[in-house]
Amino acid sequence: MKIIVTDQAxxxxxxxxxEGWRVMEVIRDWGxxxxxxxxxxxxxxxxxxxxxxxxxxxxxxxSDEEEDMLDSVGDVKTNSRLSCQILCSDAxxxxxxxxxxxxxxx
Amino acid sequence: MxxxxxxxxxxxxxxxxxxxxAFELGLLDLKCHFIxxxxxxxxQCAELYPExxxxxxxxxPVVTGQQLTDNLMAQIAPFSPEFHFSRxxxxxxxxxxxxxxxxxxxxxxxxxxxxxxxxxxxxxxPKRPPVPEIEQYxxxxxxxxxxxxxxxxxxxxxxxxxxxxALDWTLNLQPIVRTLTxxxxxxxxxxxPASVNKMKELVAEGxxxxxxxxxxxxxxxxxxxxxxxxATEAGDLSIPATRLLPFFGLTMKLGPVADWxxxxxxxxxxxxxxxxxxxxPGIFAIGDINYYPGKLKLIxxxxxxxxxxxxxxxxxxxxxxxxxxxxxxxxxxxxxxxGVA
Ligand SMILES: Cc1cc2nc3c(=O)[nH]c(=O)nc-3n(C[C@H](O)[C@H](O)[C@H](O)COP(=O)(O)OP(=O)(O)OC[C@H]3O[C@@H](n4cnc5c(N)ncnc54)[C@H](O)[C@@H]3O)c2cc1C
Ligand code: FES
Numbered sequence: 001m002k003i004i005v006t007d008q009a010x011x012x013x014x015x016x017x018x019e020g021w022r023v024m025e026v027i028r029d030w031g032x033x034x035x036x037x038x039x040x041x042x043x044x045x046x047x048x049x050x051x052x053x054x055x056x057x058x059x060x061x062x063s064d065e066e067e068d069m070l071d072s073v074g075d076v077k078t079n080s081r082l083s084c085q086i087l088c089s090d091a092x093x094x095x096x097x098x099x100x101x102x103x104x105x106x
Numbered sequence: 107m108x109x110x111x112x113x114x115x116x117x118x119x120x121x122x123x124x125x126x127x128a129f130e131l132g133l134l135d136l137k138c139h140f141i142x143x144x145x146x147x148x149x150q151c152a153e154l155y156p157e158x159x160x161x162x163x164x165x166x167p168v169v170t171g172q173q174l175t176d177n178l179m180a181q182i183a184p185f186s187p188e189f190h191f192s193r194x195x196x197x198x199x200x201x202x203x204x205x206x207x208x209x210x211x212x213x214x215x216x217x218x219x220x221x222x223x224x225x226x227x228x229x230x231x232p233k234r235p236p237v238p239e240i241e242q243y244x245x246x247x248x249x250x251x252x253x254x255x256x257x258x259x260x261x262x263x264x265x266x267x268x269x270x271x272a273l274d275w276t277l278n279l280q281p282i283v284r285t286l287t288x289x290x291x292x293x294x295x296x297x298x299p300a301s302v303n304k305m306k307e308l309v310a311e312g313x314x315x316x317x318x319x320x321x322x323x324x325x326x327x328x329x330x331x332x333x334x335x336x337a338t339e340a341g342d343l344s345i346p347a348t349r350l351l352p353f354f355g356l357t358m359k360l361g362p363v364a365d366w367x368x369x370x371x372x373x374x375x376x377x378x379x380x381x382x383x384x385x386x387p388g389i390f391a392i393g394d395i396n397y398y399p400g401k402l403k404l405i406x407x408x409x410x411x412x413x414x415x416x417x418x419x420x421x422x423x424x425x426x427x428x429x430x431x432x433x434x435x436x437x438x439x440x441x442x443x444x445g446v447a
Binding site: 035037038041043044046067068070071072073074075076100101102106 | 154155158227233235236237266267268269290291292294296320321352354355357358359360
């Protein structure tokens with residue numbers, strides 16, 4: 001499966017996702033600008049991304065705990081998600097998202 | 107007021123690895139002082155995952171980050187280490203006699219023979235909201251913590267966030283400020299229900315202005331803000347403000363560790379695997395902050411590193427003294443130190 005990620009600089013990257021991996025892990029593995037401080041434990045919100053509107057239904061809604069975590073970033077939009085909470089699967093082949101400014105490394 | 111403290115060992119960072127180091131050093135009769143920018147012990151375990159279970163601590167099939175911290179604190183209690191919280195170590199200087207002088211941002215000076223850097227993923231610092239040019243206002247009119255309430259008296263204050271800090275300071279500052287606006291992106295709060303209720307009462311009485319939205323832009327000059335622009339569903343909203351308090355929690359930054367003249371490898375400190383000493387003799391680094399071939403960033407590894415480091419620290423602090431290797435199970439001498447024999 002593929003995921004198409006626009007980074008904070010506006011560059012578009014087509015990444016090979018692995019079934020069962022977290023989307024955050026794929027983005028981090030490719031060396032894009034994502035801090036992902038807690039490694040996917042839903043404790044940092046430094047993997048914040050915006051999911052393309054046409055993919056919102058497929059990825060589903062964030063959990064309450066994820067919403068609470070999203071409170072800790074200042075650039076939330078209606079299509080905000082934490083990329084560590086989205087699992088790669090064939091159903092998400094072609095998933096398009098954009099890295100949020102608040103996900104950038106220092 | 108400046109303070110001077112003299113000790114055997116200063117441990118920078120009260121995360122799990124630093125805490126366990128106090129145990130290993132204590133068995134060798136070495137006295138520790140801890141310095142941590144957080145206001146409590148536990149490092150990542152306490153700050154990032156206090157309630158999450160850890161499964162790979164030997165002997166604990168499962169333990170939460172907070173439980174592990176509490177247990178480590180109990181384990182080192184017999185050695186009475188001293189803690190200096192809410193301050194950052196800014197500098198380390200090697201003195202002529204080989205000992206060290208450390209300076210904190212709370213105007214304390216530590217004189218110590220050995221420094222143990224257990225700074226983990228770096229120092230915890232407030233998350234900066236992604237607002238353009240916010241840096242120029244920081245510590246002048248934008249603050250991430252309230253150190254002196256007087257600085258807010260009579261001011262037009264905007265507080266951003268929906269957690270306990272945001273709510274606590276809304277309640278504490280409201281009586282002394284001129285106006286207070288609480289901004290949060292949604293109408294749900296992750297704070298103590300009692301504080302949320304009280305805040306809602308103040309809103310109903312017109313004493314606190316609550317706005318749904320996020321900060322988008324700041325206006326002002328010379329470090330002094332005069333307006334905070336919010337992005338709200340209804341569009342851009344500008345609020346007159348002289349003080350801004352964003353409360354978005356903490357994030358780890360390497361911080362001053364990078365400036366201490368130690369050999370680094372990609373934001374970690376290079377050590378040997380015999381003593382976990384850095385490129386400067388007398389300064390050790392254990393836990394997530396160090397680097398050597400094969401390093402695993404696990405709590406377990408930091409515990410092992412602490413034990414070997416302590417032996418080497420002892421040799422520096424008490425040169426010539428023979429250290430006899432003993433088990434805590436069978437040595438009455440060690441058990442006496444632990445207060446169990
Ligand atoms: C969500 C999550 C889950 C994890 N799960 C596991 C697991 O299951 N098993 C496992 O083994 N590990 C796990 N880890 C990793 C583990 O937390 C770290 O390996 C461990 O915390 C490292 O301990 P430490 O003592 O080296 O540093 P830290 O815990 O990072 O503590 C360092 C301390 O030093 C302070 N500090 C740094 N610089 C300064 C300075 N200049 N002045 C003052 N204070 C300073 C910091 O504020 C901090 O309190 C997990 C981590 C996270 C985030
Ligand atoms: S990586 Fe920390 S919340 Fe996603």
